[in-house]
Amino acid sequence: MHPREDPSVDLLRLASLQGGVLSTEQVAGHGLGKAPVQRLLRQGHWQRLERSIYLTTAQPADWTAEAWAGVLLGGSAARLGGSAAGFLHGLVSDEPRPITVLVPADQVTRSRYPWRFRRETADVRDRRTPGSPPRTTVEDTVLDLCDEGSVGMAIGWVTKAVQSRRTTVPQLRRALRRRHRVRHRGLLEELLGDVADGVESPLELRYLRDVERAHRLPKGERQLHGRTPFRRDVAYPQYRLVVELDGRLGHEGMHRFRDMWRDNVTTVGGERTLRYGSFDVNVHPCLVAHQVGTVLQQQGREDAPARCPRCPINV
Structure with missing residues (x-):
């Protein structure tokens, strides 16, 4: 009677590194013969995923x-x-x-x-x-x-x-x-x-292209700390204006209070904050641009925002 042949420690270690999967070449290369493999399959310890691939567990792959x-x-x-x-x-x-x-x-x-x-x-x-x-x-x-x-x-x-x-x-x-x-x-x-240049999200990219560039607003500085402990999405330091962009669907719980605290810190520092979400930037970029442009003018910029081909007549 031949002694029972089991997978070697090295073969089992290899399987653990490969998600529990072994090829027939790997099994043969580690000295495990066809008979013990058939026994492991028959007893349900191993499964055949493909003709030449074994899964060394009874659980689904x-x-x-x-x-x-x-x-x-x-x-x-x-x-x-x-x-x-x-x-x-x-x-x-x-x-x-x-x-x-x-x-x-x-x-x-x-x-x-x-x-x-x-x-x-x-x-x-x-x-x-x-x-x-x-x-x-x-x-x-x-x-x-x-x-x-x-x-x-x-x-x-x-x-x-x-x-x-x-x-x-x-x-x-x-x-x-x-x-x-x-x-x-x-x-x-x-x-x-x-x-x-500092764009870190699709929303920020849409603001850069459809709001800032399309309406010839000054180029904002992006992802800077400035004089606050917070990172600003877009800042216009010369005009003391910060634009915050948030793609979340809601501003509940801690997020809402974090945003409020950030805006308050900005205001205490002598700057103004405008905050926009995905809907504003994606659906109404022209309105956003003209709001930002108006505040920039109030803060000392001479040029009004330019009109883009998408701008509605009443903007």
Whole structure:
């Protein structure tokens, strides 16, 4: 009678590093034969996710296990891309399915749920594969997401990636230069310049473009502390005016009192505050511009805000 053969400590350690997933090559490479594998499957200790992929637990596969399975199916050069990489980098909120797996351009791997295999051309993306499971860099992930999304989504991903310090404007610019074909290239090049100037959210970008620039208001200073302990969204120090932008749907609880305290501190310091939300900036940018322009004139600016093609007649 042959002694019972169990997975080695090293094999189990490898599985724990891969979301509980192993390939048949890895299992064989660690000396575990077909008979003990069949026993583990039969007894329900392991599961077969694919013909060549095992899950070393009796529990249903979670997203991480599925992601690792896709990488192992894709081979040694495979890595996660698109929204799957975005989720791992903290740019995408929900676990995406299908899971995008990038494989070399000369490799053909059939897509099947929950995996979508895509061939990538060499030298388009950075060769580095940070993290576990391996994935594209933050910079390439942002550009891939922008390729798949709308203008608004592209603005959100770029500003979120930079604001959260996952990457920087120079790093994104270098990644952008490596690519010959990029959706929204003109927008991205302009957007990266705006982000470098201190824009940290899509709402701030809309204010910069649709309020400030469109109506030829003076360029505000962004994300500065000034003489207060608070960061100002937009400040016009020469005219002692601060504009605060808030994209939240409500200002209840502590947020409301924090905003009130901030405005009071600004007023005590001899400055005036105007506060706007997403609805104001997105739906009525011209009214916002003319309010801001009026206060700037009251504070000493000579020029009135210019009219843009969208301005209503009565503004």
